[in-house]
Amino acid sequence: MVGMDALPSNTAASQALLRILRPLARLLLAEGIPLQTAIELLKQALVDSAVEDFPAHRTPTDSGVSLMTGVHRKDVKRLRQSLSAPRHTPPTVSMGARLVSTWLTRAPFVDAEEAPRALPRLRSQGGDVSFEALVECLSKDIRPRAVLDELLRVGAVQLDDEDRVTLSAEAFIPSAGVDERLYYLGRALGDHMEASSRNVLGTPRPFMDRMVHYDNIPLADMEELRVHAEKAGMQALRQVNRRAMEASEHETDEPQRITFGVYFYTEPGKPRQDDPA
DSSP states (O other): OOOGGGSOTTSHHHHHHHHHHHHHHHHHHHTTOOHHHHHHHHHHHHHHHHHHTOOTTSOOOHHHHHHHHOOOHHHHHHHHTTTTOOOOOOHHHHHHHHHHHHHHHSTTSBOTTSOBOOEESSHHHHTTSSHHHHHHTTOSSSOHHHHHHHHHHHTSEEEOTTSEEEESSSSOOOSSOHHHHHHHHHHHHHHHHHHHHHHHHOOSSOOOOOOOOOSOOOHHHHHHHHHHHHHHHHHHHHHHHHHHHHHHTSOOSSOOOOOOOOOOOOOOOOOOOOOOO
16 A cells, blocks of 8 residues: 655645645535545545556456555455446436526527527417427426426526516526535536546647636726626637537437536735845
């Protein structure tokens, strides 16, 4: 097993990992997840990666996985049985993501400027330009009222005074549904880490992974930058979403999964230091 002193805390790798783990630790504490559970999850991830990402041209033995990861062989045998367990997607996410994508890209649910319309709740109010029509174009088996109630519950949509359904944001990011928010947390950060780590380890065609960062923006300018970033980000998301939805309708025997995202974060930085004379 690798000793604690094998990776000094001042190495570039350990410093990068510490920066990644710090917000993860905050989430673990907030969700009441103790160290023992976190270690069990880390063991599972190590075993998954050893089996799936480092097969050495054949399925590694339990002893080989144990030697590679430092996880006890008995734990490896138990954890390998969980490798094929399906990933759970909350039902609201599956239907909600498809609904919002359609709402953001398809006529007649967008206006002349390609912005999502406020939709009358019932067909009797808006005909084909209604929330009922939007749901029914995606599935005939789900009641529009049930979809609306669930989207209202998680804060993805709102009802206005004219009984019209409006998007709370131009993306399906629930504000009230804990399961849905945690699902998106795992998907967004997991895929970002996949792209970043593969770029670091080396890949024939690097994934796009770019950011803008400054440490000394005046507080008075922060809100303007936040609004600018949100507008620019949403424009990029709408464009990629529109093209991806078109591509998803093409027949294929080799389907590929994609994730494209943007984010904005701010916290107190360091005051600018004058250069020494």
